[in-house]
Amino acid sequence: MHKINQRENLHTSVAHDPYDGRHHGAIHIPIYQTSLFSFDSYERFMQAHADEHQQHVYSRGNNPTVRFLEDKLAELEGAEMSKCFASGMAAISATILSNLQAGDHVVCVDQAYGPTRHFLEHYVSRFQIETTFVDGSSLEAIEAALQPNTKLLYLESPSTMLFQLQDLAACAKLARSRGIVTAIDGTWATPVFQRPLELGVDLVIHSITKYISGQSDSVGGVVSGSKELVGRIASGEYMLLGGIMSAHTAAQVERCLRTLPLRLERHERSGLKVAEHLCRQPYVLRVNHPGLPSHPQYELAKRQMDGTSGLFSFESAESPETMRAWSDRLRYFKIGVSWGGFESLITANPVPTGYGAPGARSLVRLHVGLESADDLIRDLDEAWEQTAAEAAAERSEQ
Ligand SMILES: Cc1ncc(COP(=O)(O)O)c(C=O)c1O
Structure with missing residues (x-):
């Protein structure tokens, strides 16, 4: 790429x-x-x-x-x-x-x-x-x-x-x-x-x-x-x-x-690392990132772009409410619109009608900022562990 x-x-x-x-x-x-x-x-x-x-x-x-x-x-x-x-x-x-x-x-x-x-x-x-x-x-x-x-x-x-x-x-x-x-x-x-x-x-x-x-x-x-x-x-x-x-x-x-190319190179590296990690998580159905070989237009992306930035989304079979509860627990990803800044951001919404993988209910968009990718991955994992444990406890009470 x-x-x-x-x-x-x-x-x-x-x-x-x-x-x-x-x-x-x-x-x-x-x-x-x-x-x-x-x-x-x-x-x-x-x-x-x-x-x-x-x-x-x-x-x-x-x-x-x-x-x-x-x-x-x-x-x-x-x-x-x-x-x-x-x-x-x-x-x-x-x-x-x-x-x-x-x-x-x-x-x-x-x-x-x-x-x-x-x-x-x-x-x-x-x-x-x-x-x-x-x-x-x-x-x-x-x-x-x-x-x-x-x-x-x-x-x-x-x-x-x-x-x-x-x-x-x-x-x-x-x-x-x-x-x-x-x-x-x-x-x-x-x-x-x-x-x-x-x-x-x-x-x-x-x-x-x-x-x-x-x-x-x-x-x-x-x-x-x-x-x-x-x-x-x-x-x-x-x-x-x-x-x-x-x-x-x-x-x-x-x-x-002055720092645009420098920043973009880091957004690219960290974005791909976080995206690849998410591909392996049980709550993720599909990651939408043009830098992943699984993206349907990966070859086109390689042909017409020199690299990829730090914004991507994933689809989940979990409800938007669950993904929002997960977002609330994140330490480094702030909840907010816009992207492209130094900071990592997240939004979680229902999948738009007519789009998404079969069974997808939520579309979660992440902006991977300039923080350490390992810290961001740990943040996502820890928040998910707590969210999944809470959902399991709720199910056992019902
Ligand atoms: C892809 C894209 N184009 C254009 C805009 C509009 O830019 P601005 O908010 O600077 O008017 C946005 C803002 O979020 C955007 O995401």
Whole structure:
């Protein structure tokens, strides 16, 4: 699963930047805490205004600290241009809106992030835009859903509940042959493990809130792609809807970017160790992790990703109540949404209708953080021993 040289180069990329030597030699980009930029002549002002996305006029359009982070992310992604937003959802909604008009049709994978689905189904639909949700693991299903008015194919690979993949090169080729723009939410893999633009996808979105920030203290998003497509978002939805990233957040995220490959390598190692351990537990029916040979798309995962991150799920025949009682006993896994930070997290829910292995009742999602994998495994085992003993005692009382 590892293309070591490419992964090694990333460590150098995140440690060096195009601004080296500027800003009095400051090793970090200064925080440009300013809403506007002033000019010493009206002519200079008019010139800057005519080229607002390269020049600095107003921070809702372009701020040097934010721009620095955008250039770093574009480099990691292999993109001509990136634009950073106030959240992942701001980047997602701007990207979707930028590529659609009334009367258009979207094909979206059915396992996309809930609010993305909601946005397409209940918000964008108000503007006479229709969406068909499809099984993203089937290229045939995607092809069958395309219509003459389809303008956007929206992917999320891997998905972040059941960890299903799409064949990105095949999807991009199909969409391109019909003049359809392809966008992907690639948050799970980050640019460290997956670079969809190299596979022909047009636009890549990340929730920066997750691994790219990695400290669970920032909210942000980014979209990357060609100057034409991202430039249109920058002068359109970015400016008009105004969901911009602040200079402070950009500086905070820039610090986090320095350790992104390092953190991801640890999330990968520990995530796989915990997942392999869970495969052997009696309360686990199936582990959904694209890095395990048992995953139905393991070969595809190896082909289109350089590694795997620390978020995965497992299905259990135990009830959600039992799995929640188990979660309550865990010492290191905190109960909470989101993921990608330093901390381990858990959620336990009923298996969504129509999904899951036969007999599965609960879907437990784990984020394996930066703690010792052995400590995490001990935590899971000890909590399960207590939960199983309590369930046995309850059964004997009945
Ligand atoms: C896969 C995925 N995409 C996008 C988002 C949205 O990101 P944000 O919360 O930064 O808006 C999330 C948030 O959980 C997510 O899990």
